[in-house]
Amino acid sequence: MIAPVNLLLIAALAGVLSLCVLGSLARSGMAGIKETIGANLLTLLAFFAFGLQNTSAPLWLTILVPNMAIALALCAYYAGVRRLMGLGVPRHLMMIGCGVALTVLVVYTYVDWQVGPRIIAMSFLQMGFMMAVAHTIQRNMPVHRSRYSYRFVWVVALISSVVCVARAGIYLADIAVPEGILEPTFWNVAFLTLGVLVMPCLTLGTIMIIHDRMLADREQEANTDFLTGLMSRKAWWMQAERYCAQALRTRRPLTLLLLDIDYFKRINDTHGHMAGDAVLRHFGLLATATLRTGDHVGRVGGEEFGVLFPDMRGDAVMDVAARLLDSVRRTPCSHGGSTISYTFSAGVAEWVPGENLQVFFERADRKLYAAKAAGRNRIVGPGLDAERPQLPVAA
Template sequence: MIAPVNLLLVAALAGVLALCVLGSLARSGMAGIKEAICANLLTLLAFGAFAFQATGAPLFLSVILANTAVALALCAYYAGLCRLVGRPVPRHFMALASGATLLVLAAYTYIEPRIGARMVAMSALMTGFMLAIAVTVGHGMPMNRSRYSYHFVRVVAFVSAVVCAARAVVYLLGIAAPQALLLPTAWNIAFMTLGVLTMPCLTLGTIMIIHDRMLADREQEANTDFLTGLMSRKAWWLQAERYCAQALRTRRPLAMLLLDIDHFKRINDTHGHAAGDAVLRHFGLLATATLRTGDHVGRVGGEEFAVLFPDLRSDAVMEVAGRLLDSVRRTPCSHGGSTISYTFSAGVANWIPGESLQAFFERADRKLYTAKARGRNGIVGPGGDADRQLLPTAA
């Protein structure tokens, strides 16, 4: 049977490895990393202080300091987890629970020395923190990403809560005689084997959550146009291909609006490139406010934008595009104390079942160039034998 001191050594080595990984992630700036590092350092301090029980060290070192480090480690880890998943940190509640537990611990160390009572008090505190961790990480689960790492932390926290609660019940009801932590009794070995691995396992789960968040951030950066906040060309194209495949399966209509801001080079030359960027951002805001939530809009070129309309045909899209064009005309862009008026030209096309996205895009692009050839500031869509053009209403 492995000795408790050896268990502490194994857990300490696991904690050092966890610290090395956390240290490599510290520069990412992800919320919760500093708290996780602090929690592991405090846990290592606690293990070292507990180990002094075998040397007959003063109780202040081997009991009070050791358990204070455990309480602070729990507070640090839970605070970091709350920040990581975007939940408020209950600092006052954590301080109250930890402070009350440590006062009880001190009383049963110096006033009425009772090992069992100390074990029950600390086990109750750890049970409460583990349950709080399980609940908090459950509330912070993402909607559209893998939840494996979150479930891992929940399971570790719940198992630890069960172990701590069982430890409290065993010593509270006198099922086993309380012994000093490092005595190699069956109960001590059983509880320590599960207990000392809690923080390394929680840290492993936290590292997985941090990694998942970092991947999500990188994907968001890659899929979002940094200037307008709309979808990037690559992300729009990939999603559009999925829309086409879905329309082929369901036989539902699908239409595309392809538009280009008129005389954008003139805007840059007259007002400067910063003003041109402001116009692009301004259009992105108007498009987001005017289009439906399910309409798939992205920036596919310098001043070119594409919108895919699931379940709509060109007639309905022409009306939506007309509202957007009127909104652009009536809401000029303000930049640097000046007002920049602009318009756009657009083409609308219906998807033909079985048609590739490239061919679909090119047909909408030809409509767009027809709108430009007819004087810009208008929208051209399919209309039987001849293209139909929609001009903006008078302001």
Template sequence: MSSTFVILLVGAVFCVLMLLVLISLLRSSIAGIREWCVANAFACAALVLYAFGRELPPLVAYEVANGVYAAAAVALFAGFRRFFGLRVSLPILAGAVLSLAAAIAFFHYRVDSFVARTIVVALFQGSFCVGIALTIRRSRKAWRSRYPYYFTQTMALVVALGHFIRSAIYLGHAADMTSLLQPSPWNLVFLSLGSFVLPVLTFGAVMMVHDTMMEKAEHAANRDFLTGAWSRRAFFEIAEREMSRSQRTGRHLSLLLLDVDNFKQINDSYGHAAGDQVLIEVVLRAETITRSIDYFSRVGGEEFAVLLPETSRTAALVVAERLRSVLERKAGLGVAAYTVSIGVATLHGTESYHDVIKRADAALYAAKATGRNRVVCEPD
């Protein structure tokens, strides 16, 4: 059993292992995973065909094996495109595979040259690795944590460089290279590296998928499922942190509590779906006037809180009045009218978050009791 045969089979086994890992991630419904599964299945098949090339018909050993390996690279590239929400042109990718197969056939039947076939395959694979690296780079605004993306991008570039170096070396040693299974030093080096290209890039893809899943889990934990506002739990943690910072730096911090007026009547008159739509709209409208450093949270059924760092009592009253005005909607055809009442409180000294929210809640209760659709501030 030759060393080249073993290297190819070990590479196929790694592709199977990565395929099994990807299959376990399919239910996450993250784009790109299906294409990566196809890529590893194709790569496994191609490596097995390469390993048994001497026992197979020439058409299978050359055109089919290289065509399947090219399809693996194309599917891998398509997976990265889909992962980042980019368009994938299947006709163009299929045409690339067919062109590769045609080039292999030319250097098999018209000009029989192992070196030419190897260079064609290496340039094809290297080009798609560059395409993967560029896809990741151009989508850097969608990166969450940096490491998985830098790792995969770097590996794609290293693999591409390896393919281009292989082309140059094989071109310079054309007389010495006669077969893929030839146990020459250069052949063993590039065959060893090439057999693990797809598993390595797939490993990077899995890290990116894991990063996306973590981001989704954090979003589910920290955001309200209906409105997308900060959840009550996350808001309390943020408030404690911001209050500690304000007390440490001596800067102002204010809190608004707001409640949708007569929300039960909206549900009773228009239905719960309309009530849910009102809550969603409250958050969307509020985001148009709040700053990037403010925190808007749904802390109860129809009750919301707004944390305003570096905001004095006077400024908080201005924000609250603007918010009340923005959140006042008149009735329309099949659309519920609604208003909000707002209570305002400001952090004093070393008091706790619960002290501030208690005073804001008392101010909100006063706004409700005195007619609704108004702003009430805590007493001086």
């Protein structure tokens, strides 16, 4: 049977390795990393102080300090999880729990020496924090991303809770005689083996969650146009290819609206490039407010935008485009004390079964240029040409 002091040394080594990895992630500025680092440092302090129990060190150092370090480590880790999920931290509730545990420790160390109540109090405290961690993780798992790392932390927290309940129950029922943590009894070694693995495993799960969040942020940056907040050209194009493939399988309609802001160079020359950027952002907001959630809109050029309408025919898209053009005309952009009115020209094309995205895009592009050639501020749709452009709203 491995000695408890050796278990503490192994756990301390695992904690040091966890700190090295967390330190490499600290520069990312991700919420929750600092708290997790603090939890590991406090756990290392607890292991060191526990290791002094068979020496002549005072009781406050070998009992109060390590147990309160564990309590504060639980607080720090739970706070880190809450912050990582973008939630508030219930500091008052955590302080009450730690205060009750500290009171029990002091009473049964200096007033009435008993090991059992101290073990039971710390077991219930850890159980409470682990249940809170599991509940927080379960309520905030991502919907559209892998949940592996979240489930890992959830399982570790639940197992730790069960172990704490079992430990408290065994000592409440007098199944085992409470002994100091360094005594090589069966129950000590069993619970210590499981206990020292908790923080390294939780830290590993947190590192995986942080890595997943960082990857999601990078993907979001790559898929989002930094100026308008709409889909980037690459992300939009990839989505369009998926929709074309889906339309080919299901034979369901797919329509493309391609639009270009009219006289955009004149806006830049007259009002400045910052005003031009403001117009692009303004259009992005109007498009997001006007279009359906499932209508994928992206910035495909400097002042050119594409919108995919799955399950919609060309005539329905013409109505939507007319509403968008009317919204743009009625809601000018405000910038630097000036009001900038603008319009757009657009082309609408329905997908033809078997047609690749490039040909589909070029057909919509030709209709867009037909709208420009016909005087701008209009939409050319399916079945219409440059000589007979549709004017969705009065000029």
